[in-house]
Amino acid sequence: MTKAALMRAFHEPLSVEEVTLPHAGPGEVKVRLLASGICHSDLSVQSGVLLSSAQRDGLATKFPMVLGHEGAGVITEVGAGVTSLREGDHVITLPIGQCGDCVYCSKSQPFLCDSGQSIMRHAAMPDGSTRFATESGESVWQMSGIGTLAEELIVTPTSLVKIAPGVNMASASLVGCAILTGSGSALNTADIKQGDTVVVVGCGPVGQSIIQGARIAGAERIIAVDLLPSKLALATKVGATDEVLAGPDRDVVDEVRKLTNGHGVDVAFEAIGLQVTTDQAIKMTAKGGQIIIVGMAPRDVMVSMPSLSGVLRGAKTIRGSYFGWSDAQKDVARLLEYYKEGVFHIDEIISSVVKIDQVNDGFSSLKEGKETCVVVDLS
Ligand SMILES: [Zn+2]
Ligand SMILES: [Zn+2]
Numbered sequence: 001m002t003k004a005a006l007m008r009a010f011h012e013p014l015s016v017e018e019v020t021l022p023h024a025g026p027g028e029v030k031v032r033l034l035a036s037g038i039c040h041s042d043l044s045v046q047s048g049v050l051l052s053s054a055q056r057d058g059l060a061t062k063f064p065m066v067l068g069h070e071g072a073g074v075i076t077e078v079g080a081g082v083t084s085l086r087e088g089d090h091v092i093t094l095p096i097g098q099c100g101d102c103v104y105c106s107k108s109q110p111f112l113c114d115s116g117q118s119i120m121r122h123a124a125m126p127d128g129s130t131r132f133a134t135e136s137g138e139s140v141w142q143m144s145g146i147g148t149l150a151e152e153l154i155v156t157p158t159s160l161v162k163i164a165p166g167v168n169m170a171s172a173s174l175v176g177c178a179i180l181t182g183s184g185s186a187l188n189t190a191d192i193k194q195g196d197t198v199v200v201v202g203c204g205p206v207g208q209s210i211i212q213g214a215r216i217a218g219a220e221r222i223i224a225v226d227l228l229p230s231k232l233a234l235a236t237k238v239g240a241t242d243e244v245l246a247g248p249d250r251d252v253v254d255e256v257r258k259l260t261n262g263h264g265v266d267v268a269f270e271a272i273g274l275q276v277t278t279d280q281a282i283k284m285t286a287k288g289g290q291i292i293i294v295g296m297a298p299r300d301v302m303v304s305m306p307s308l309s310g311v312l313r314g315a316k317t318i319r320g321s322y323f324g325w326s327d328a329q330k331d332v333a334r335l336l337e338y339y340k341e342g343v344f345h346i347d348e349i350i351s352s353v354v355k356i357d358q359v360n361d362g363f364s365s366l367k368e369g370k371e372t373c374v375v376v377d378l379s
Helices: 040-047 053-060 114-122 169-189 205-217 229-238 252-259 275-284 307-312 328-340 356-367
Strands: 002-007 015-020 029-037 071-078 090-093 132-134 139-142 152-155 160-163 197-201 221-226 242-245 265-270 285-293 317-320 352-355 374-377
Touching: 002 356, 015 356, 029 169, 040 356, 071 169, 090 169, 160 169, 160 328, 169 205, 169 328, 169 374, 197 205, 197 275, 205 221, 205 229, 205 265, 221 229, 221 252, 229 242, 242 252, 252 275, 265 275, 275 285, 352 356, 356 374
Parallel strands: 197 221, 197 265, 221 242, 265 285, 285 317, 352 374
Antiparallel strands: 002 015, 015 132, 029 071, 029 152, 029 374, 071 090, 090 160, 132 139
16 A cells, blocks of 8 residues: 545545555556655646636546645666666656657657656556555546656656665655756756846745856856845855845835846846746846746746747747756656755755644645645655
8 A cells, every 4th residue: 555645626625545556557657755745846736726717617527636836866676678677776756757758758858748748638558557555446647647746656667867876855746847947048048148037936946057057057046036135045055146125015126126227137036936926027128038937836827927028029038948948768867966065955945844634734825825844754
């Protein structure tokens, strides 16, 4: 039996239950998970905000579902035909698998992988079925085809990246989603030049990783914007040069413009996914600047910029940084090298570690903004 955190309805606390798993089938592996991050996307799936009403109805037929999509663990079983991974390998999970074969993987855009996105949408294995079941035999779906808020899972190797042993598992668990997305937004999606000024709006785990990616890319000034002083303090610790505290009575656009002699920044990252912060990021950008959209926004949030003063005369560019434009196999190795050298900080981003029985406390404290980053210890 495996303990797992199940979503049984939108907006309801997760239900921690014992589930069963079969042996790994052909083309599959079984992973003993040791840690899983709780990502804001888990909160968004729980509340249904990322979905259209039709999708919400569709997903509602996929209850119960094990949430969680950023995890780290050790392979305990390898199914027939799997040659890329072995029992005992340390791995991290990817929310969007990268198959290596589809049209996007073939043109060096594996972050848009057709197969990975299909698996993610269906919350199932590639064949559309699921491996978890309750004790009574009810099928249990797997968020992103994974479901890392569980002690064990069965997954396809395209949703995993092998890592060297010795990496702290709590830190490793964040790499597959928050860290890849944030660092990739700065190192892959944005075109940051030596000496550039950037702003990062939203300093959760993704924002903290953008800040570090921007520092590595050569940005000279990195302005962190957040509602919480604790997140700004952490931002400064990992590389931000200026802090701007946001709030209902504060004009953050004006403050960022003042910090940049009225010009605005070269690159503005939006890492929250709200209308107000998206509009602010656009207004904070200088002529010729880039706006990088990283935050997963509800469906009604629009990105709009004046055609004449923004796009044409302003020569501004907007890019959507889906999954940090990551080539996971390559980028994870690069990141963990930076981590090992002490250039990229992950341990410092984790503000709280809980056991799976306290998973709902973790969700609540993230939702209320009390914590920057919560990891579930599954060891
Ligand atoms: Zn995530
Ligand atoms: Zn692919």
